[in-house]
Amino acid sequence: xQALVVEDELKVANFVAKGLAEENFEVEIANDGKSGLDLAMxxxxxxxxxxxxxxxxxGLEVLRHLRADNxxxxxxxxxxxxxxxxxxxxxxxxxxxxxxxxxxxxELHARIRALLRRDxxxxxEKLQVANLLLDPVTRKVTRADKEIDLTQKxxxxxxxxxxxxxxxxxxxxxxxHVWGYNFDSFTNVIDVYVxxxxxxxxxxxxxxxxxxxxxxxxxxxxxxxx
Ligand code: CA
Numbered sequence: 001x002q003a004l005v006v007e008d009e010l011k012v013a014n015f016v017a018k019g020l021a022e023e024n025f026e027v028e029i030a031n032d033g034k035s036g037l038d039l040a041m042x043x044x045x046x047x048x049x050x051x052x053x054x055x056x057x058x059g060l061e062v063l064r065h066l067r068a069d070n071x072x073x074x075x076x077x078x079x080x081x082x083x084x085x086x087x088x089x090x091x092x093x094x095x096x097x098x099x100x101x102x103x104x105x106x107e108l109h110a111r112i113r114a115l116l117r118r119d120x121x122x123x124x125e126k127l128q129v130a131n132l133l134l135d136p137v138t139r140k141v142t143r144a145d146k147e148i149d150l151t152q153k154x155x156x157x158x159x160x161x162x163x164x165x166x167x168x169x170x171x172x173x174x175x176x177h178v179w180g181y182n183f184d185s186f187t188n189v190i191d192v193y194v195x196x197x198x199x200x201x202x203x204x205x206x207x208x209x210x211x212x213x214x215x216x217x218x219x220x221x222x223x224x225x226x
Contacts, residue, residue: 001047004040005029006048007078019109019177036054040062041069046073046074047112053080063094074118075095076111097115105177110159132162141155148200154196157194169219174218194218
């Protein structure tokens with residue numbers, strides 16, 4: 001799958017591109033609206049992530065040109081907090097969704113998945129590790145058929161763990177995906193949330209699914225499957 005990221009802020013562009021590359025997208029970056037539009041007209045993308053405040057040509061203008069050209073590639077607009085009021089109203093221009101900066105990669109990824117699903121009409125697969133099940137559509141989580149209530153952050157963290165089951169996830173990875181690019185990964189917030197999650201999904205079960213990899217991070221796996 002191909003993704004286009006149109007964003008002049010290098011930090012954000014790289015953050016989004018890196019996250020998408022890890023999810024197996026081939027990513028191209030444009031740093032201004034004009035070259036973004038050129039790329040979008042020339043190539044076929046599965047998804048376009050489009051910032052609004054851009055040099056050369058602003059995001060809404062890019063979008064207007066694309067839609068006028070009958071290009072129906074799903075577009076997610078990125079917008080700064082202080083722009084939302086007037087800009088979000090401008091989404092009639094043809095954006096499929098929008099995200100307010102700063103955002104966590106998991107939020108962006110969830111929206112992209114939703115748009116790709118809508119376009120492809122594919123059924124959504126539930127995620128499963130041992131007897132832990134997560135339904136990305138209803139956001140319902142069960143372990144051994146017992147429903148588990150999670151806060152938004154706990155859910156985002158669990159979904160990230162489950163999508164990467166068997167892979168060791170470092171704290172910087174986790175912080176970028178679940179918290180966002182402005183988050184200080186040196187705090188102990190991640191560990192605190194992992195402990196919340198452990199209490200909810202592993203407590204009372206012999207088979208502990210969240211494991212600590214000392215000095216590195218965490219891994220989710222079915223330890224009885226080895
Ligand atoms: Ca910008």
